[in-house]
Amino acid sequence: MGATFPDENALVIDLAAPFGWSGSPAFYGAFGRAISWLVGTNSPASVSTSEDDELFFGYEWVDDHILIEPDRDSRLELAESTLRLSMMAVLGPDSINDAKFSGWSTQLQTLGLIWDTTDRTVSMPAAKIHKCLDRVVHMLTCEKVTKKHLQKLLGAGARALEEDLQRILRELQSSSLAASSRQRYLSSWNQWTRWCASMEYSPWLPEDPALSSRQLVLFTMYCYKYGSDSSSVRGNSLQTIQSKISAVAWYHRCEYGVNIGLLPHHAMAIKEIHRLRPSPRPKLPITVSNLRILHQQLNFHSAHDRVLWGATVMGFFFLLRRSEYLLHDNKIYQFAIRRSDIKFYDQAGTICEGKAQVQRVEINFHGGKNDQAGVVEHHRTVSEDPDELLCK
Structure with missing residues (x-):
């Protein structure tokens, strides 16, 4: 028919x-x-x-x-x-x-498969495996190949190719976070799953926005009250709570491709947390006065003190993050500046080596904490300061 x-x-x-x-x-x-x-x-x-x-x-x-x-x-x-x-x-x-x-x-x-109820396994017969390998060998050795043979080869490797592509996808998704952020997100996700289990919730939020927001705001209240553990005497700060919510949201985007969030009436509670428990007082910035005090306490006949002073002044004037020029947790990041990245120029704009001719210093950056792959390169320049102490 x-x-x-x-x-x-x-x-x-x-x-x-x-x-x-x-x-x-x-x-x-x-x-x-x-x-x-x-x-x-x-x-x-x-x-x-x-x-x-x-x-x-x-x-x-x-x-x-x-x-x-x-x-x-x-x-x-x-x-x-x-x-x-x-x-x-x-x-x-x-x-x-x-x-x-x-x-x-x-x-x-x-x-087409071997089923073993004793070992509880499902495997491919050896003849099939050899047949697939023979197709690959034939493809590599022959000068010409028919469309039929090519389709057979693609069919045999489709599953392995899909698994390989899935692995690459997971690696790229995981690499979207810095190593430190990934570790922090994992810790927050583990707390989220433990809390959901204790409340008999699924860690994957429901599709209903109202139910999803309610579960998320209850977790927020738990963190506000108890922090990371119900035995804690003090809850989390607003910044920590927001970081934990971001971790839960990231895992949902990564696994299911969905965005989650709080509904307006639940988001009001977050604003109230900010009022009742403000963020810790930020650290005071380093000023030129601090540098002068440090300079008075250093012994410039000591190589250690000279290096300390140079690193301090360079970090201050070039607005450097610690990870950009210092050893951080016994690790040197690939974007950290190197000696070859620092150039000295005279008044005519020519590279010079003598200290007396230096008019400006330029540092070339190969990325940073927010660009660890070094996608964008840039440089910063500092000209000579009339303050002899700071340019010493």
Whole structure:
């Protein structure tokens, strides 16, 4: 039976599937499902004097019937007898082909895979693996390849390719955070999952915005009251709470591609936290007066003190982060400035080496804490200061 759809430039052909069973009709799948239904509605108790009333498990793939049963009492024999009777009931007394029946085993090859109920494993037959490898070898050695062979090779490697692409995707998603932020987010996510478990919530927020916002704001209240642990005497600051909410939101974006947040009436509670528990007082900035005091306490005959003074002045005037020019947690970041990144120029704009000719200093940056991959390079320049002490 066939049909054409000229507007869609399509052709549909519906074929019968006469398989090799004795007396098997076309479209055997419908009859196979009927046989499995009869098997699955019976148990040892319904076909014998057994007290075992657990239903048989019947599965079919077009014209292949597969029985999976525990080996106890006479259950295996009764399951096979039930399958035979069901086949005769649906297809007639001539439908049984004993050559197609196999014995019971804990290992079976079907659907192109090897199923082992003892080891609880599913594996690919060695012949299939060698066949796939042969296709790859053939592709590498031949000068020409047909479209058919290329499609077979792509089909064999599609699953492995998809897994590899998924791995790359996870790595890129994880790399969207700095290492320090990733560790902090993981800690916040672990607390979130523990809290959800204690409240009998799923850590993945529901699609309903109202329910999602409610669960999130309850977690916020917990952090405000108890911090990281219910035994804590002091809750988290607003900045810490916002960081934890950001961590939960990041995991939802990463896993499901959805944005989460608080509804307006729940966000009002966050504003109240800011009023009741303001952020800690920020540290006072370093001033030129601080530098003068430090200069008075240093011994410039000591190499250590000279390096300390140079690092302090350079960090102050070039607005450097600690990670940009100092060892940070026993680690040197790839974007940290190096000696070759520092240039000295005279009044004419020419690179010089003598201290007396230096008019300005330029540092080239290969990224920073907010650009650890070094995508954007930039430089900062400081000209000579009339204060001899600071430019010493």
